[in-house]
Amino acid sequence: MEVGVVGKPNVGKSTWFNALTLLDAPMAPYPFTTIKPNRGVAAVRSPCPHVEKGTPCTPGNAKCVDGTRWIPVSLVDVPGLVPGASTGKGLGHQFLDDLRSADGFVQVVDLTGGTDAEGRIVPPGTEDPAREVVWLEAELVAWIAEILGRDFGRAAKGVELEGKKVEDLLGERLTGLSISPAAISAALRNAPVDRARPSLWSDTDRVEMARALLRASKPRLVAANKCDRSQPADVDRLQGEVRPIPVAPTAADAELTLRRAARAGLIEYRPGDAAFRVVDAARLSGAQTKALGDIQAILTRWGGTGVQRSLESMVFDRLGLIVVYPVEDETHWTDGRGRVLPDALLVPAGTPARAAAYRVHTDLGDHFIRAIDGRTHRALAADHALEPNAVIRIVARK
Numbered sequence: 001m002e003v004g005v006v007g008k009p010n011v012g013k014s015t016w017f018n019a020l021t022l023l024d025a026p027m028a029p030y031p032f033t034t035i036k037p038n039r040g041v042a043a044v045r046s047p048c049p050h051v052e053k054g055t056p057c058t059p060g061n062a063k064c065v066d067g068t069r070w071i072p073v074s075l076v077d078v079p080g081l082v083p084g085a086s087t088g089k090g091l092g093h094q095f096l097d098d099l100r101s102a103d104g105f106v107q108v109v110d111l112t113g114g115t116d117a118e119g120r121i122v123p124p125g126t127e128d129p130a131r132e133v134v135w136l137e138a139e140l141v142a143w144i145a146e147i148l149g150r151d152f153g154r155a156a157k158g159v160e161l162e163g164k165k166v167e168d169l170l171g172e173r174l175t176g177l178s179i180s181p182a183a184i185s186a187a188l189r190n191a192p193v194d195r196a197r198p199s200l201w202s203d204t205d206r207v208e209m210a211r212a213l214l215r216a217s218k219p220r221l222v223a224a225n226k227c228d229r230s231q232p233a234d235v236d237r238l239q240g241e242v243r244p245i246p247v248a249p250t251a252a253d254a255e256l257t258l259r260r261a262a263r264a265g266l267i268e269y270r271p272g273d274a275a276f277r278v279v280d281a282a283r284l285s286g287a288q289t290k291a292l293g294d295i296q297a298i299l300t301r302w303g304g305t306g307v308q309r310s311l312e313s314m315v316f317d318r319l320g321l322i323v324v325y326p327v328e329d330e331t332h333w334t335d336g337r338g339r340v341l342p343d344a345l346l347v348p349a350g351t352p353a354r355a356a357a358y359r360v361h362t363d364l365g366d367h368f369i370r371a372i373d374g375r376t377h378r379a380l381a382a383d384h385a386l387e388p389n390a391v392i393r394i395v396a397r398k
């Protein structure tokens, strides 16, 4: 599972990425600071079941802090896209291929309207961030249309002659793009194209198909960044214009400062919170005290920096993922070595028990007999849809 961070140059993509991963991807107030993709691991919060059990947990992949699990999520931050990237403008769109494995996109926009389409600084309010959401979609669509191939019609002719389905050809062409067969079928239903005769599709049809594929397979969320220099009304206006894509205000710069200050031991701050505590005011310089004071005002005005929340909204609401905890002992919620709730997995809501078993190990999926619910101790069949925060033991043939 991976989330792609996209948008035009100089809007704060790398800052948003660094704030969530605490990495040091280069950031600067001019376009094309990022020239090759940055990959890193962020985390989303979920209540840990150890609290209801009353036993401390022994986390493996996802640390637990005060009853909250931090579940890892991969991010990829790419160079800025400009209108016309698909025809080679800016850095072109060759790096879009680094987004192939992304399951969804967070588009960072400059809510202040203070950067032009190429990422140059302009007076606030000059640009309309809603416009970049529209053209960025067009660029992503052009990218997918290119992957479908200009020879799609010719290839489809062969498929028709062999009596095969267009789904098969689409699946083949889209390999490695993290698009499920279900999403391909949904896109085919929604695209205004003649499903029976793909060999007759025009270039426009191919682009419409690409648009339907993007919409069916890659959930998006707009991070309205630099909200520290904007008003809540700006968020409402943007939301009104880009519906149904949700908009979340973010102050990435403030979040990055807080996380680095917390790492340096200067403050206590839990990402997502609307406040922090200075550990020792005497250790702060005058400039640091002033900067933190300004940031506290942002937190108070916006209820937090919004960065952690925007990622969680992407993961839980848009990608529809839930957390499940596989264990080997359904009474004590332990693995074979006695570790309590060692693993937390992110899976799509509605994942059947057997599919979750596959996520743990191929053998467990292949030899699946049943799962056992750690709370009710009831047996769950292979097709039973798991609940959020399920604790399950998987019983498999030896």
Ligand SMILES: Nc1nc2c(ncn2[C@@H]2O[C@H](COP(=O)(O)OP(=O)(O)OP(=O)(O)O)[C@@H](O)[C@H]2O)c(=O)[nH]1
Pocket (backbone or CB within 6 Å): 007, 008, 009, 010, 011, 012, 013, 014, 015, 016, 026, 027, 028, 029, 030, 031, 032, 033, 034, 035, 078, 079, 080, 081, 119, 225, 226, 227, 228, 229, 250, 251, 252, 253, 254
């Ligand atoms: N006011 C304000 N400035 C921000 C915020 N986030 C980022 N910036 C500034 O925006 C500028 C660009 O940030 P980057 O993170 O390099 O932007 P980018 O989108 O990765 O840029 P490219 O890699 O060039 O496409 C930097 O000067 C940041 O400090 C924010 O929340 N508020």
Ligand SMILES: [Mg+2]
Pocket (backbone or CB within 6 Å): 013, 014, 015, 026, 027, 033, 034, 078, 079, 080
């Ligand atoms: Mg960047």
